[in-house]
Amino acid sequence: MKLVDLFDHFIIDLDGVVYVENKPVTGAGETIETLRKLGKGIIFLTNDPRSSSREYSDKLERMGISVTTNHVVTSGMAIAQHIKENYELDGKKAYVVGTDALKEEIRGIGLKLCEGEEAKFADYVVVGGHQEVNYQEIKLAAMAVRNGAKFFGTNRDPVFPTPEGLVPATGALLAAIEVASGRKAITVGKPESIMFDVAKKLLPSTKRTAIIGDRLDTDILGGKRAGLATILVLSGSTTEDEISRSEVKPDYVINNLEDLLKE
Numbered sequence: 490m491k492l493v494d495l496f497d498h499f500i501i502d503l504d505g506v507v508y509v510e511n512k513p514v515t516g517a518g519e520t521i522e523t524l525r526k527l528g529k530g531i532i533f534l535t536n537d538p539r540s541s542s543r544e545y546s547d548k549l550e551r552m553g554i555s556v557t558t559n560h561v562v563t564s565g566m567a568i569a570q571h572i573k574e575n576y577e578l579d580g581k582k583a584y585v586v587g588t589d590a591l592k593e594e595i596r597g598i599g600l601k602l603c604e605g606e607e608a609k610f611a612d613y614v615v616v617g618g619h620q621e622v623n624y625q626e627i628k629l630a631a632m633a634v635r636n637g638a639k640f641f642g643t644n645r646d647p648v649f650p651t652p653e654g655l656v657p658a659t660g661a662l663l664a665a666i667e668v669a670s671g672r673k674a675i676t677v678g679k680p681e682s683i684m685f686d687v688a689k690k691l692l693p694s695t696k697r698t699a700i701i702g703d704r705l706d707t708d709i710l711g712g713k714r715a716g717l718a719t720i721l722v723l724s725g726s727t728t729e730d731e732i733s734r735s736e737v738k739p740d741y742v743i744n745n746l747e748d749l750l751k752e
Contacts, residue, residue: 492741493749496718498530498698500688502679503545504537505703505725506746508552510651514724516747518553523750531560532688534700536678536707538565538617538643538659541590562688564643564659564678565617569594570687571677572613576639584608584633586626586662587617591643609633616666616674617643618659627662631669640670644678646707650725679704680711689715701746703727705737713737722746 501507507517524531533556535545542561549556565587572578572595583600585592595615596602603611608629616630634640642663648655659678667673677683679702689695699718702708703725712719721727721739724746732742743749 491750491752492720492743493524493527493529496529496697496699498532498692498694499524500532500534500685500692500698500700500712500717501746502700502702502704502708502725503533503535505650506701506722507533507549507554509725511548512652513552514745516745520746520749521554525555530692530698531556532691533561534679534684534688535561536564536644536646536659536684537649538563538568538591538678539588539619541593542566544590560691562684562691563594564684565591565594567684567687568615568617568641568643568677569598571683572600572615572641573598576613581612582607582610583613583615584611584629584638585615585617586619586622586630586666587615587643588619591615591617591619605629610636611638613641614638614666615641615643616659616663618646618657618662622662627665627669630666634666634670634672640666640672640674642674642676642678644684644707645676646678646704648726650703655726679707680714682711682714685711685715685717699740701749705731705735705739709739710737720749722748 645660646658647660649658700712
């Protein structure tokens with residue numbers, strides 16, 4: 490039996506599974522197209538907060554993978570939704586360490602964004618990795634948190650895969666601000682349940698649903714906590730040796746998405 494036949498729905502991580510940086514993983518596009526033809530439900534889920542759902546949809550389209558924007562869940566979208574549903578927003582200000590896409594997500598829920606000296610007294614600090622991060626951003630975020638700001642991070646991924654190897658991600662930046670402020674951030678990205686709850690709401694049912702990812706500590710651990718079957722691919726961040734040494738074990742291990750269709 491093919492692995493694909495065991496499931497009706499797939500929640501698929503992006504970086505390391507569908508592509509690495511801007512290079513598609515071999516066979517990923519063709520496999521996803523086959524899954525659609527088989528009637529499988531597909532939701533894409535990424536901890537990477539640097540781009541919006543629309544930007545990720547456009548990126549996939551350029552790789553020949555057709556997807557609607559509302560089927561791409563980002564950690565930026567999830568954190569904005571979480572703040573909107575659980576905290577007071579009227580007249581509140583936020584200091585965002587992140588890309589324009591993350592700032593738009595936070596502005597979109599009604600928070601006023603602040604910079605400079607004003608940022609030291611923000612009501613919220615939201616942190617997402619970006620490649621232009623600087624000392625001033627870390628300093629302002631830490632000072633705002635010490636002054637009482639509610640403190641959020643999109644995720645705790647320490648690194649993400651690129652063609653040149655694993656490079657620092659949001660978790661590395663978040664750790665610096667946590668150390669400087671003396672407080673831990675609330676995070677919503679995988680493996681936290683908040684991220685999976687957002688994705689599961691987009692599916693007609695979560696029965697016979699699997700998460701496919703390349704990280705044990707986010708995709709697989711989060712999938713298990715969410716009650717999903719877990720499939721680890723070896724096309725991204727994790728090696729077979731790391732699997733053997735980890736307490737977190739996936740239900741299935743495959744080389745890449747193409748293996749879903751093999752006997």
